[in-house]
Amino acid sequence: MAKEMKPNEIIGSIDYNPPKTDWMSTPVQIKPGMFCWGAKAKSINTVGFPNARDWNPGEEDWKLPENWQGTVLEGIADRLKKYRSFRLFMDICVRCGACADKCHFYIGSGDPKNMPVLRAELMRSVYRRYFTTPGKMLGKLAGARDLDINVLKEWWYYFFQCTECRRCSVFCPYGIDTAEITIMGRELMNLLGLNIEWTMGPVAACYMKGNHLGLEPHTITSNIEFMLDDIETITGIKVNPSFNRKGAEILFVTPSGDLFADPGTYTCMGYLMLFHELGLDYTWSTYASEGGNFGFFTSNEMAKRLNSKIYAEAKRLGVKYIIGGECGHMWRVLNQYMDTWNGPADFLEVPKSPITGTVFENTKSTKMVHIVEFTADLIKNGKLKLDPSRNDHLKVTFHDSCNTARGMGFFEEPRFVAKAVCNNFYEMPEDTIREKTFCCGSGSGLNAGEDMDLRMRGGLPRANAVKFVRDKYGVNMLANICAIDRAALTTSMNYWVPGVGVTGVHELVANALVMKGEKPRTTDLRGEPLPNAGGESDV
Amino acid sequence: MNVSLKDLLSEKKPDILNIWFDEIIDTYPADTSLFLKKQKNRFHNPVGHAILHGTGEIFDKLLEGYASGRGTGAEEIAPFLDNIIRVRAVQDFTASRAVGFVFALKKAVRSALESSVRESGDIRAGLEKFDSMVDGLALAAFDIYMQCREKIYALRAEEIEKRTFRLLQQANLICEVDEEKKDLDRGE
Amino acid sequence: MRALLPFITVIVLVLLAIVGVEAANLQFLFGVVIPYAAAAIFLAGVIYKVVSWGRVPVPFRIPTTCGQQKTLPWIKQSRIENPTTSAGVITRMLLEVFLFRSLFRNLKTELREGPQLSYGSDKWLWLAGLSFHWTFLLILIRHLRFFTQNVPIPVQMLEHLDSFLQIGLPLLYITDVIFLAAVTFLLIRRFTIPQVKYISLAADYFPLFLILGIGVSGVLMRYFIKTDVVGVKELTMSLVSFSPAIPKDGPGTIFYVHLFLISALFAYFPFSKLVHMGGVFLSPTRNLANNSRMVRHVNPWNYPVKVHTYEEYENDFREKMKTAGIPVEKE
Structure with a gap:
């Protein structure tokens, strides 16, 4: 996990300040305790999904298929044509921040990338880069970035830190639903065999x-x-x-x-x-x-x-x-x-x-x-x-x-x-x-x-x-x-x-429930004694 | 002589707590720390609330312990310490950072009492005693941290147990029909 | 950086207009060509955008339900927050579009502690957002006086209402004040609230600076650097009647700055987040009724999928099923 601290560093003061880089240039760190194991080849094969192999998200090499970028971009293009929600939610966010503190993962972790808006921006930045004119022309200035392996890992890490609970969508003035974006994100992951065993099993x-x-x-x-x-x-x-x-x-x-x-x-x-x-x-x-x-x-x-x-x-x-x-x-x-x-x-x-x-x-x-x-x-x-x-x-x-x-x-x-x-x-x-x-x-x-x-x-x-x-x-x-x-x-x-x-x-x-012909109950379904157990029958 | 430090600590309590609170909050990313400070609704901001309340209660107990000469009183403080550490134990902190916030109290006291500390030898002597109480607090904090982490692993094990309990029941059933049935029968 | 560049861009736009008109005498370019082009880009762009959204199907009925569903007759349904009828959906959308219902939701607070600090920024966001959009609309309507030969009665009434404070000469419009205050607030919060600062892109600052520029140049023109209103109207009328001509004693440079910034906004609009205006009407989490258990929602691209049939299942487990006393299709 984090670097070791020398004792005097701790005792003197705790003025740890995280690197103040903007989110696009803060690469993801896959931390233990925060992710689920990768889906096994067996599970993926059973349902005929692509790129079945055993892999470990904690390792450097995720055994991705050839031309995985192409697969993802095609996947996005395809879904932009199929889901108005996806298309719209890629375009209309104004980053007002109303959703920022509505996510239970953000409240509990303080990780800025758990703010719903930023979770969606992880995807939007790539959408802008490949699917919008300003993004193609202006790049980072237009909030666009290339789809590289770090971005992919970041997607994986954070789209599996969203429970699709839709609480953010209640507060969004445009009804942007992060669940829709997470669902699409996970579909794209599937194209590369990047699911988690806890769901694929x-x-x-x-x-x-x-x-x-x-x-x-x-x-x-x-x-x-x-x-x-x-x-x-x-x-x-x-x-x-x-x-x-x-x-x-x-x-x-x-x-x-x-x-x-x-x-x-x-x-x-x-x-x-x-x-x-x-x-x-x-x-x-x-x-x-x-x-x-x-x-x-x-x-x-x-x-x-x-x-x-x-x-x-x-x-x-x-x-x-x-x-x-x-x-x-x-x-x-x-x-x-x-x-x-x-x-x-x-x-x-x-x-x-x-x-x-x-x-x-x-x-x-x-x-x-x-x-x-x-x-x-x-x-x-x-x-x-x-x-x-x-x-x-x-x-x-x-x-x-x-x-x-x-x-x-x-x-x-x-x-x-x-x-x-x-x-x-x-x-x-x-x-x-x-x-x-x-x-x-x-x-x-x-x-x-x-x-x-x-x-x-x-x-x-x-x-x-x-x-x-x-x-x-x-x-x-x-x-x-x-x-x-x-x-x-x-x-x-x-x-x-x-x-x-x-x-x-x-x-x-x-x-x-008082059932016909039941004997006087002494315990509840868990075998715990009832409050008036042993007393007169209720029946 | 101790009395004067006690009075001073009571008097400066809001300042000390403010500084201490800020020190703890500053261990979070910058964009989060303001949220933790500003959002006063305890349900929207459980982390900030736990820290705000916990620090206040811990300080009060320490002060009591100091005044009465009882010392840290780790047991009494434990529940309040627990509220804070239980949260930090599952956040992105190393063990040292998760409990290190306790030591920040020393710094907070010093910056709040700055002038008095310089001026009075008595206060300095009193502070030494107070510091050792904070050390005691830190040790208690570490114990709690370990309990929390152990709990996390225990929970993982428990979940597996819960999921397999019925399976084990089932397995016994299967054993009965298989050749082991005889053994079981003999055993009974 | 993410704020600086947009700021400089707006300054450059202002300078361009000033230099273009003062030094190069490009009145026709800035007064006619660019506004026409911008209007064309705006119209075509917005229509393209909305049509391109509209053409994407809504495969599933996914409203975010914010109230009690329609269920047993004795349970009171929340007809607006969880609509099952078109009327309910329309009311929900109207509340959303005109009152920013969802943003308002942030307001609700309870069991707060500490002093009045406790009022979060959320309420302000709603208030500023609402003020900004409404005053923008009112100011736009007020501007109709420049595009109609006889100023329509409603526009006149609006002007009266807007200046009822009777301060200064020309009379101060309340909307101007609120508008500038709201834009400034929206801008400042992007700098000061760390979370919002963290998520803000250049594309968030640029429209704010641009709109602020439009507001400031407009206010300057009305209250401070007086410009020839008759000349302005002559030009705008010539534009709307498609017989563009720059009046001889044309309006001052400040007018061209104002117009150029507006043109920039119009041209930028379809390619930016500003199209959220059109998008909100199409949002599937808001504009659909939650009636998918009563009426089947059809997905136009629904396609057959590979399933594991009962027959295959029984083939896998027939003996086990029989042993367990479960009926099977084939003995």
Whole structure:
């Protein structure tokens, strides 16, 4: 990392001043703890992307293909013709600086190249040099620079330090969305085989096996069986879900993270219990066993290839509509991309809750309902017997996931549900929730282990707001509707705000859900004793 | 004699804290340091807030320790020190720079008390004691820094563990059906 | 350096006009040829730019949603911040274009500490940005008096309103003051706020210096170095009627400086960041309704992609599926 300091340098004074060179002439330093490992040849080959080879971003030689500049420039030209957002956002920024301090990575790191405007300028400078007249003529004076290996490395480093959370785009007077630029940046990286294994691994697994974790069909069922055992232990009820069942009314798709890693598994138990209690005619699929879409963090085409399985499976099984589980980027994709890529889903029917009869008009084209919308409707219509006091040991706050917040506007539904199943609910400060929510710091496929420093920096603004409500109200549980949040915030809380757990909304629902014929519950889904455990039965 | 330095430190506290704060902030890139100073909203600027509050609390505790003769009181100070170091432990700092800001307090005190230090031998003697308390603080800071870094590595390990826990469960299941089943059966 | 060169460029432009008119008597060039050329470049350039943006498709519906989505009927939708109808989108755009809604968002603050220092620069950016753009527009409208034989009533009313303070002679226009103050503020913040200074390019300073030059020369002309207004109007009218002629007792040099700087701005406009004016209307994160679950958004270049079909999947895992009791298509 940085140079060694002599003791007297430290003790005398700390007047370290960074080199005051302008950003274009400050070459990138690839620092450990800040980047994810390069994608392996195996993963790249599985999906047929170019330049498959094993490589290490920490080494000097990135094993780039011949004429990589040409490939990148062609890639840019191609995308300028395809995406108005890209074209426009290359041209219209006035560098007013409104976005500068809105990025969680900038707030947490202070690295100027984490200012959204500068992250975009990394690309714009090259765009100007090769695609605009002033840039061709005036060069650096017009803010243009050549595309060389240092620039490429800088792109790679910083486009994998953006979680595509879109917070900057809320504040931009022209709606410039850095996520659009990062998405394009990563697509260009893909042309050279410069992806990260943390996304390419799951992409390859999802492509072949149907989910990011690479769970094979029998592993999915046995995983869920484990949960069923736990549910039976806690409630005395044997839940019996079905898999790949033709003729079911509903296909249920959720991020595979929920099947595997705690605390997502508790959320998954929540879905299972809820559906069982409702007697819902639904099925899981092992083929479309992934709601999330790490393809979205590599290229639009890859995202489409992975997403195609959901409609294909719905069609094969002959279901009427689809319910989707709690996940952030999954829902941005479902809301803003799926129908465009793989629709129209004219073989499905407009979703109608079999319990309440509510028709989900807002999903009449995609035919895919968010489970929290579905549950909110149930609760509003009084169809669930709930005992919120079972969550009395929890003081809950809600973290809006970037993608459902700024790519959907999913604010009231989860709050309505959370408040219905918990007696103690506290909001975080206004500037840190809803459309101004802060990213968990690990979104867009950056939740690897090797970039933990980066993730903790990026997680600081969110954690800081949680800390505030922890200290003020004693909040001890952070609810959210995102699988990456459940994994990443657990770690972030552990570092920044010890004592705060992380939960999906449906774990809370299941805790409060009074099921027909259940035995008196003594523990919550995590096996923690309930507040009034041992007392009289609530049933 | 110590009393007079104590009074002086209390009196000059705002100056000392200002200088100390600036010294710490100056360890960040120039364009960032002003943001850290100017942005007063604690949610928009958690780093600046942690430093601003942390330094104030640390100084108060040190002063208490000095007045009562108890010394640094590292345990009491630890939470406030933690707030600052936890942030710096994941930023672009070497270990020495991450905790070195503690020593800047010495400099801050000296520049704030400049004239008095020159004039009074008593103050100088008192300062020596105060300095050694700051040294104690630095050692505590280093401990916290190490805890934070260890935590980072522990978290990496924990994540892997969480991700593989169900897999291990699964593996046991597979073992049961395989030839090892007999062994397990015998064992039970 | 990034600020100095643009500054020198503007000074050179001023000198060019002065020398051209005073020494070389190039009134026709500076009064007719260059303004025509600049107007032509401006028009063609802006149209080209907007058309070139407009021709690029919007493959995906990607509005940035800043309020509650349309969902269950009992949940109140934020119709403007998260529109699903054209009316909502139009309102959102109007708020964006006329009131800089997104910039204004920065204002919201709470739990601030310390003294009044706490008011961030963001509010000022919004205020200065808004003042700058609005006064620029008003001043432009006011200038219509030079391009119409009979000054239209609205323009006259605007002039009245603008000078209602009744200070000085000629009467002081409030817009002039606000305009110059706003431009100066926008310029100063590029020098003083380190983050903004760090990101600023020559292309950010140049238009500011240029516009400041236009403002200053205009103010000088109106209030200090009086020029022959009748001569000015004679020239401008001849320009708009496409029968250009330089009046005998033509306007003074300061007028040519003013006109030349404007010409430079017009000619520079389409090639610079100033085209953001046209771009804001086309921004896909703002001008689309968030209704993509209700109405299918069509991507004109959507193409078939290679997928891993269920059949292939089942072929890979058939035995395992059967063992696990999962139904399969082919036994």
